Amino acid sequence: MNIQxxxxxxxxxxxLVDIDPDRIxxxxxxxxxxxxxxMDDLLLSQPTPKDRMGSLLTKMEEKGPNAYSAFRDVLLQFHYQALVDALDRTPxxxxxxxxxxxxxxxxxxxxKVNIDISGHGSTAVVCGAHSTITIGKR
Structure with missing residues (x-):
């Protein structure tokens, strides 16, 4: 399955975990x-339908490049149009x-950017999701 x-x-x-995996x-x-x-191994390994569907989704990620479109087709066969629309609109x-x-x-x-902050009331603002701030004495 591709990354997207x-x-x-x-x-x-x-x-998606609200779908009953026994149905599909x-x-x-x-x-x-x-x-x-x-399928039997997946469905028998978990106690609840949500857990079973979660395991199924996780295992599906390991499938080939056509797995997503095949899964999408199955959803349409069972009239899960709203879920398919949500998948298609996912930004x-x-x-x-x-x-x-x-x-x-x-x-x-x-x-790498080093910022020296000293004194009381100093503030550091770092932008970016993967920023790292290390605070300690020298």
Whole structure:
């Protein structure tokens, strides 16, 4: 499964786990996403339908490049149009396209910046999701 499709599933996971996996299991097998044995193993390994569907979604991420579209087709077969619409409308960021790593637009290495803050009431503002602040005495 490609990174963008995997992230669509992850961003909609809370809604997707409400699907009863027992209802769609035969269609998932028919679409070639799972063998009957894999499906039985997944469904028997978890106590609740939500847990079973969560395991199914996690395992689906390991499937091939057509897994997302096959899963989407199964959702449509069972009239989960609202879920399919939500998946299709899921906004993806540059980070989503890079498997959780930020997209480096310039291909330049990140720059290390040292800031000396001393005294009382000093403030540091660091922008960026992957900023690191180390505070300690020298």
């Amino acid at each position: 499709d995997r992230n669509r599933l992850r961003k909609n996971r809370c809604n 299991k035969h269609n998932l097998i028919q679409e070639g996403l799972f063998t009957p044995q894999q 993806l960021t540059a980070t989503d396209e890079m498997d959780g790593a930020p997209l480096n637009q310039t291909d330049e290495p990140a720059k």
